Amino acid sequence: MTTLQLKNIVKRYKSQTVLDDLSLDVADGERLVLFGPSGAGKTVLLRLVAGVIDPDEGRVLIGGEDMTEVDAEHRGVGMAFQNFALFPHMSAFDNIASALTSRKSSKESIAAGVQKVAKLLKIDHVLSHHPKALSNGQKQRTALARALVGSPPLLLLDDPLRNVDAKLRFEMRLELPRLLASEGATVVYVTQDYKEAMALGDRIAVMSQGSIHQIGTPGDIYNAPADIEIARLFGDPTINLLDVVPQRGPDGAFVELSNVRFRLPNFGAEIVGKSCVLGLRPETIAFTEASALGAIPVTVEAETPLNEKTVTLTLTARGREILVSRPAGTPGPVAGPAHIAVNGRAALLFDKESGRLMRPAELTSKRNGEAA
Structure with a gap:
């Protein structure tokens, strides 16, 4: 042995x-x-x-x-x-x-x-x-x-x-x-x-x-x-990172993306009011119809074909950049207004100050709120 x-x-x-x-x-x-x-x-x-x-x-x-x-x-x-x-x-x-x-x-x-x-x-x-x-x-x-x-x-x-x-x-x-x-x-x-x-x-x-x-x-x-730096090292295209402060809603904690509530189903009241960084892997985001539940409006800025996948750069209403990755050959908008759907269960939250991955048991409650 x-x-x-x-x-x-x-x-x-x-x-x-x-x-x-x-x-x-x-x-x-x-x-x-x-x-x-x-x-x-x-x-x-x-x-x-x-x-x-x-x-x-x-x-x-x-x-x-x-x-x-x-x-x-x-x-x-x-x-x-x-x-x-x-x-x-x-x-x-x-x-x-x-x-x-x-x-x-x-x-x-x-x-x-x-x-x-x-x-x-x-x-x-x-x-x-x-x-x-x-x-x-x-x-x-x-x-x-x-x-x-x-x-x-x-x-x-x-x-x-x-x-x-x-x-x-x-x-x-x-x-x-x-x-x-x-x-x-x-x-x-x-x-x-x-x-x-x-x-x-x-x-x-x-x-x-x-x-x-x-x-x-x-x-x-x-x-x-374990932290933001490791999250950046793994993945191509790189992970989307957005500064957020979760708010409390009737059905749990949420943040706002383009003035649309985006629920964080893995977390509860313990993250409300805490300065966080929201991590979204590009492959966990997909283009969807405007009528879809929870559809988030964005503007498509550019599209880059990368052989096995296509990477699209989008902007939220506040000008935040979000990369969307989809398999090559999959239809998607190439410019102008569009809507995206995000898998909330795949979302990651990091503490803004330390950069460490946040888990529900580790968090303390604070107040305040901010839209992304």
Whole structure:
């Protein structure tokens, strides 16, 4: 059983704290994605788990054993570095095979293992080439193949698809989960691409400034982001965010959009009068007829086709921008007056001051009201 436990990890470089009292548990066979902006500390964390660098404080446990003081080569970890780290004097074949060669595997098993993973990653035709003759995408896939070929129980992947072309990246999002599941490895995968995180992770740990701000399933992160910044990071087009102060009505709390009451069925009187930010995912909004119950009048400003979907920019009566996303080919207005319907149960509320996601039990009652 290969689990990974990080306990109160601290890593500093001079006066800068890169990892700040970080703790994390990864289950046996789990695929955990570390997601966050550049500089969040994701790569430093991977290198620390691999044993390339040491923590200033805290412990690293692999399979229940304390590996904090154990050298990298004795940790049983496979890692694909973001910067390739290929041996320039060796062919792609020999670079990939190095993990098996170090175990003194037979020539036949080495050849079979290299061919299998190289074919999957579509680099079997360049195995005889040295790194200088490879494209960046081929170098990245060679580094990934080297990490995979030895079937390590713990696999660390540092944005391994960053330099591959869009078509292969899409294909690998489908193929990698199958491969990793078949290997049974425990995987920690770093990416800055939210779609990749959603596709590859059993869970996602969202990092920022050396700390984990939220961890959960892809559905948890998308549907209940811990704060506004996380909500912005997940979704394309980005989430609509409107400053509101909910009011009290006979059938519950509401806000006004274009002078139309928009109910918030997930919330009660506890949010009334509180300064909030209303979050609406563009795909939870649809164009509707003016006669429909709760139809909200808007003005269509622009429409952008994006292959599989069409994104429309609309304005409320107060000039607030609302993006509406619908599947490509679905009819919709292209300019002028229109009406939208919003799924109130999918609406998110954030505290305006802290930016944190608001839940009914956490709220206190205040007075006042404002139309959106």
